[in-house]
Amino acid sequence: MKLDATDIRLLRALQEDGRMSNAALAERAHLSASACHRRLRQLEMAGVISGYGVRLNARAVGRGTIVFVEITLQAQSQDLLDQFEAGVARIPDVVECHLMAGSADYLLKILAENSDDFARIHRQHLSRLPxxxxxxxxxxLRTVADGNVVPLG
Structure with missing residues (x-):
């Protein structure tokens, strides 16, 4: 889907405040409320908007330790990749998993309570991945930039 300037205004506004009312969003995008609603539905149906949610402060909910884990597999067969990815999907502490180009095959982002909790995650889950x-x-050590905001235009 090709995004026009109005779509980009809508998406930027939603990324800033996903709880914005349709009326407020329409005003920001210079649209009528019905036109705004119609545009949002089109963006949702096209998969541009993949969902709505709340961003939590990981530290405030006791998950302030961020660990990045680079994993190299023994082989790159489709069956092994599928098994590995299915195993990762079952680990609730993994918040991101990326198939990589480069020295590691996968990069995982894990949120843990502390280093002891990461040791538990490693023992119970990571060490058992196929x-x-x-x-x-x-x-x-510190998060310098943290955002789920996708740069637009």
Whole structure:
């Protein structure tokens, strides 16, 4: 779907405040309320808007330790990739998993309570993932930029 200037205004406004009323959103995008609602439905149906949610402060809910784990698999067969990804999907502490190009096959972002909690996650989950040849964990010391905002136009 090709986004026009109005779509971009709508999406920017929603990324700033996803709880904005349709009337407020329409005003920001210079649309009538019905036109705004119609545009949003089109963006949703096209998959541009993939969902709505709340961003939580991980530290405030006791998950302030961020660990990035690089994983290299023993092989790259489709079956092993599928098994590995299914295993990762069952780990509730993994908030992101990316298939990578480069030295590691996967990069996981894990939210833990502290280093002891990460040790539990490692013992109970990560060490049991299929096909893992190498694993390298890095603890984030401080978050400099954190956002789920997609740059537009």
């Amino acid at each position: 096909g893992v040849a190498q694993m390298h964990s890095s603890f984030a």
